[in-house]
Amino acid sequence: MAEKVNIIVFSGDLDKVLAAFNLALGAAAMEMKVTLFFTFWGLNVIRKDKKVSRTRGIMRKILSLVNRGGVRRLPLSRLNMGGLGRSMMKKLMEDSKIPSLEETIKMAQQMGVEFVACTTTMGMMGISREDLIPEVGRLAGVATYLGEATEGKINLFI
Amino acid sequence: MAEKVNIIVFSGDLDKVLAAFNLALGAAAMEMKVTLFFTFWGLNVIRKDKKVSRTRGIMRKILSLVNRGGVRRLPLSRLNMGGLGRSMMKKLMEDSKIPSLEETIKMAQQMGVEFVACTTTMGMMGISREDLIPEVGRLAGVATYLGEATEGKINLFI
Amino acid sequence: MAEKVNIIVFSGDLDKVLAAFNLALGAAAMEMKVTLFFTFWGLNVIRKDKKVSRTRGIMRKILSLVNRGGVRRLPLSRLNMGGLGRSMMKKLMEDSKIPSLEETIKMAQQMGVEFVACTTTMGMMGISREDLIPEVGRLAGVATYLGEATEGKINLFI
Structure with missing residues (x-):
């Protein structure tokens, strides 16, 4: 039976998320069964990239603006230096021929990595479900x- | 025999601590045996809320003031935005009928979650022992x- | 057979690194087999302390300066407070007779803890290999x- 790997992706930081996906892709390549559980800031990874979410309540509106x-x-x-570090990281990834996170997410799903979103923090x-990318398989x-x-x-x- | 869950709570950040307790409560509800090991900043979670601790040494005095x-x-x-994010988080928790961390700590202890404080970082x-809330069962x-x-x-x- | 402990040291924060080594030393003392996998910022822990690394590319040069x-x-x-917190932490460690991280690294290696550096993030x-301290046993x-x-x-x- 395939070994199981379960990673809670709590962080929404690019570097930590990259580490999580690097582990997930590696494990999938070794034919392990991988599940990524996205919660809290990690939900940002599996959210669609849109202007502002039509969410109820002033607090959630503010949150959707700042987060x-x-x-x-x-x-x-x-x-991070106001996004400068992020740009630098992306440049370094390109230079090192490391695929972008967008590509990595697609690749992970094709290799059978399962994406689960945490209902409590959602x-x-x-x-809501419509705010999430289609790669998410389960809530x-x-x-x-x-x-x-x-x-x-x-x-x-x- | 009950499955065992051991969580090191190193972080003292409200969001991470909430995640730890969410896991602990869930596991306790599933009749697993849960132990939370509080260390470093995580000790702030199990410290009594008092003005200034009567601790020896100028360094520890400064630390007890800033931390x-x-x-x-x-x-x-x-x-966090100087505490604004924290207030927002608490409002969101109330709106979503998620109990406060104070209530959650009480609930966890009643459900048999064990609280252990790390002696090295203490x-x-x-x-000292007197600085900690009574829910802490062991050092x-x-x-x-x-x-x-x-x-x-x-x-x-x- | 000895129990195995594997710790990914992703963080380069002194407090988290100390927690990792505390666990590693404790496990080695209990005759467990311990491997520390240093990746991302954790690579700073096993880098030699030298002025500027002779690395190729402007981006990596900037990174080697800021990191x-x-x-x-x-x-x-x-x-951290611009390094003030770090100094304070070191003073507290001395006062509590906790060895410095330099000493801890040497001790860990002598007790058989294995140091592995992540090639992808390197x-x-x-x-490169020459930038790392000799305690690193494998890439x-x-x-x-x-x-x-x-x-x-x-x-x-x-």
């Missing part, structure tokens, strides 16, 4: 994660 | 954690 | 990590 989704906007966990942040809560993680060989929180 | 304990003071890992940061070092983690089905570092 | 290696330069994940950041990619992690009792991402 824009879409992989092209993810900051770095260090040296509710809190006013994100689920903490019980689903825990059930799968008990069968995981490798469980990480990123 | 105040008590769950009501935890910042966010992103978009010593370094000048925190322990790294050997205790490692012993329990070798029996854990799910081991996370948050 | 200097060497354990004496690691910031804190919180309260390439991206323009870091490897994600497949090596995954292979070892499937045999790990404790797998953490820090």
Whole structure:
């Protein structure tokens, strides 16, 4: 039976997200069964890149303004420098022939990596199913994660 | 035998701490045996909310001033904006009928989640037993954690 | 057979790195087999402390300037305050008789902790073998990590 890898993608920082996908792609290439659980800021990775979300409530409206989704906007966990570090990172990735995060997401899905979005934090942040990219296969809560993680060989929180 | 879940709560950021407790409560509800190991900034989560700690040494005094304990003071890992993000997060939690961290801590203890405080970092940061909330069941070092983690089905570092 | 512990050291923050080494030393003392996989900012921990790296490309030159290696330069994940927090942390460590990170690295290697550097991020950041401290035993990619992690009792991402 294939080994199971479960990664909670809590962070929405480009560098951490890249690490998560690097692990996911590697594991899928080794024929492991990989599930990525996106929660909190990690939801930004699987959000469509659109102007402003039509969400209810003033607080969620503010949040949707300051915390824009879409992989092209993810900051770095260090040296972000108002987006300058992010641009630099992207240039370095190109130079090193590392595919962009957009391409990586597509590749991961084609290789069978499963994308799960956390319903609890979606509710809190006013994100609905239509706000998410089509690669997301399932919406689920903490019980689903825990059930799968008990069968995981490798469980990480990123 | 019940599955074991061991979470190191290193972070003192409200969002990460919420994620840790969400996992802990979920696992406890599924009758898993959950232990939270609080270390470094995570100690702020289990510190009483008092003015200034009577700690020895000028460095620890400064640290106790800039790094105040008590769950009501935890910042966010992103978009903290001098506490504004934190207030926004709390409002969003209320709107979504998510209990506050104070309530969550009480709930977790009632459901049998065990709270362990790391003695090494307590010593370094000048925190003593009396500075901690009564929900903390044990003080322990790294050997205790490692012993329990070798029996854990799910081991996370948050 | 000895239990295996695999820690991905993604962070280059002094406090998180200390937590990683504390776990590594504890596990080695309990005769577990410990491997630390340094990637991204974590590579700063195992970089020699030298002025400027002779790396190719303007982007990597800028990165090597703003992201200097060497354990004496690691910031804190919180309260860094332009290096003030870091100095404070070092003072607190001395007061608590906690060895410095330089000493800890030497100790870890003597106790058999294995240091692995991630080749993918080394390439991206323009870091070569000669830039790394001699304690690093192997250079490897994600497949090596995954292979070892499937045999790990404790797998953490820090």
